[in-house]
Amino acid sequence: MLGVLVRRGAEFAADEDAVQDALLEALRVWPADPPRDPQGWLVTVAWHRFLDATRADTARRRREDRVHETPAPGPVSAADDTLQLYFLCAHPSLTPSSAVALTLRAVGGLTTRQIAAAYLVPEATMAQRISRAKRTVSGVRLDRPGDVATVLRVLYLVFNEGYSGDVDLAAEAIRLTRQLAAAIDHPEVAGLLALILLHHARRAGRTAADGSLVPLAEQDRGRWDTGMIAEGVAVLQRALARDRLGEFQAQAAIAALHADAPSTEETDWVQIVEWYDELVRLTGSPVVRLNRAVAVGEADGPRAGLAALTALDDTLPRYTAAAAYLHERDGAPRTAARLYAEAARKATDLAERDYLTRQAARLNSR
Template sequence: MSALDAGLVRSLAPQVIGVLVRRGADFASAEDAVQEALLAAHEQWGQEPPRDPKAWLVTVAWRRHLDVVRSESSRRAREERVDREPPPGPTPSDDDTLGLYFLCAHPSLSPSAATALTLRALGGLTTRQIAEAHLVPEATMAQRISRAKRTVADVSLDTPGDLSTVLRVLYLVFTEGYAGEVDLAAEAVRLARQLAALTDEPEVHGLLALFLLHHARRPARTLPDGRLVPLDEQDRSLWDTALAAEGIGLLQGALARDRLGQYQAQAAIAALHADARRVEETDWVQVVEWYDELVALTGSPVHRLNRAVAVGEADGGRAGLRALADLDPALPRYAAVSAHLHERAGDLADAARLYAEAAAVATRTAERDHLTRQAARLNRDRG
């Protein structure tokens, strides 16, 4: 199957789950049956999908569901109910996808369980693919997904959900990055596009804009050998200008609604970076102003940490260090930000020491290597 066809199949997965649930299947059984139908589609469609791919998936998934029900002799009462297969006809046009977004991001689920269930039910990914993307054993991921499905088993698709929780889960998917055969950042973009088509909420479009603007910089973010390239050193000719322009257009439309949210504010910061053809052209004063808006919305220490970096660029390293002064040094990336600001202020010895401290606690290999090189560079320059 071509990549395009695979994307089509996965985009239909949540709609098919919704149809099965409406016909009487519980969520867990419907999701399992749809996964089997997706595998059958990969095996049987070849390069030519059927005329009505959704109807094909509904038919196959419903039959798989009936097979499972019929094989459970202890549940004959339920068999009598679901064995009355609906007569052939058009596939219902009702789309329960938005309800599935709420279900998969249910408040009772942990963030890791919610992201896994979202990728399974809405992304149409297999357990193996999700496990590889999260760098955990397949058995571990299977248990995580099974527990999540049991947790939401009795939740109706019609139950109102919290859109902010859905957006937070998609944000977590995006920040997982990519590993194995599944690119989670690209998957988050696809799911955010799908969600944006279902609701006109400005924060949904702000989140999609944020994803697109960050994704546009991805080709310049690492060297062929895997080394990280910080934003101020990236080759901006490698940035995807079409993706960035789409993101800026979505952001402008969202901001025009005059209902500012944190994802719109983050996207506005990313847009200011995208607008600068050279790092020297970055409007750091505006970046600081948007961080002020973001901190006012969230109060997040992480956003205040990033604001200190912007202050350091706009007003100098000393000003950035003053903005950093009342933050907890235990924050992730605190030592790295402090090192950068000390370097901006000309305190090279302190900067080198702090880069080394930041490298020692870094959790990702590429980040640790980058920070180690920064410390070595300053020590070399000083010596």
């Protein structure tokens, strides 16, 4: 719906409002009178809502004249506009961070809270960022596609939110990334596709029957999708062969090493640390440094991991959980139990909070 209205000349902010109005009207009308063509009904109602809003805005009379010249709604194309809309929302008039936030909210369907959590900022800050982005594109024709790197970042964040289980968007992110990889021959596009395939392949093992979180070390690797792993590794190998390393390829290489190992103990942690070093060089991300510290703890022992951890900001998300894990491995169960409990209080995800609470209880019971 958003894609159709944008192509017909609607401003993005007004377009989004009109679509929401149409969806609300559908909730009211459809139970008693379902349409024969739901998509056509929605687009037509949304277009009429947009026209009504435009006519009511006397300060935009010049735009109203142009709207009257727009052809009346006709049959709706069956084409999938979703990926194109991702590109349009990543408009050159927006900063990359604003473009990502706007696309996640308007096209990805994520809430402001979810986007804020992905960016590690307060919800109010993210709400302001999205509002500024909408104001920036208000009145701007979305006819200049944005940057591929911005679209990749959006698809990665959409996949991660779907993978968390809060909103199941993972399959949609994979579908769109496959489309992008078929249309654009770039190693980082392939790297993202490989990464999300390798992560998605392990999805069945991430939770127990009761919905509780199962950490990587305890997962039943027999539940992993070996066909998807093989596909992800093949896509990654072709990308790496082009010798144009990017962050998604490096992340996919780490995921491939985890997927290839028969167990946590048999994982090639030394090579994983080397890939994390590449990621730090490429991104400088503090979250990457945190994950590297845990990998160092596996490769060189928990004290080496703790030493790497102390160089980081202790307010980082999951810092306390990482410290708890490394202290437990270093033979300090009392300290680990206290840190697990503290990490549980900080956790925003319910499944993660429950897991950390159980870890603290397990150590305290000893």
